[in-house]
Amino acid sequence: MSELLQHPDEMRKVQARRTSRNCEPSVWDNPLEFRPGRFPNTDPNNCFDYLGNKFQYLPFGSWRRICAGIPLAGRMLIYLLASFLHSFEWRLLEDTKVDLSNKFRFVTKKVTPLIAIPTLRLTKLELYA
Numbered sequence: 001m002s003e004l005l006q007h008p009d010e011m012r013k014v015q016a017r018r019t020s021r022n023c024e025p026s027v028w029d030n031p032l033e034f035r036p037g038r039f040p041n042t043d044p045n046n047c048f049d050y051l052g053n054k055f056q057y058l059p060f061g062s063w064r065r066i067c068a069g070i071p072l073a074g075r076m077l078i079y080l081l082a083s084f085l086h087s088f089e090w091r092l093l094e095d096t097k098v099d100l101s102n103k104f105r106f107v108t109k110k111v112t113p114l115i116a117i118p119t120l121r122l123t124k125l126e127l128y129a
């Protein structure tokens with residue numbers, strides 16, 4: 001990855017150069033590659049913390065209006081995902097190909113919605129209560 005951008009003026013320049021696919025190779029190493037492992041902040045040298053200090057990655061906003069729910073979201077999202085994976089088998093509709101392309105609007109959305117079908121995998125219905 002190229003050098004980090006930390007100043008708002010630098011970030012504005014980057015935003016101005018952004019392509020319609022919302023990717024910036026000078027900031028992100030191979031930005032179109034699906035590589036979720038680049039985000040977790042387990043490595044102290046990793047710049048991708050989400051606390052609003054690094055302007056190339058602001059999923060919760062920054063500064064005065066930064067998301068008030070970061071601590072809750074940080075804990076709950078993992079729990080929610082783990083519960084979904086633990087409690088259900090997931091499959092796609094027949095002949096579905098996963099399309100990871102996105103459209104950049106106010107929020108980034110998938111071009112093709114992904115329909116995933118859950119089926120129960122726990123042994124007792126009470127466990128879903």
Ligand code: HEM
Pocket residue numbers: 058059060061062064065066067068069070072073077
């Ligand atoms: C993955 C989950 C979440 C994401 C990605 C997210 C993202 C954001 C973003 C981008 C903002 C706007 C920041 C700005 O204006 O600069 C925001 C604001 C806010 N979020 Fe979240 N949020 C999440 C979960 C939550 C949760 C769980 C809560 C509360 C339980 C919450 C409460 C708030 C509040 C109250 C604001 C307004 C803060 C203000 O304007 O002062 N968020 N969030």
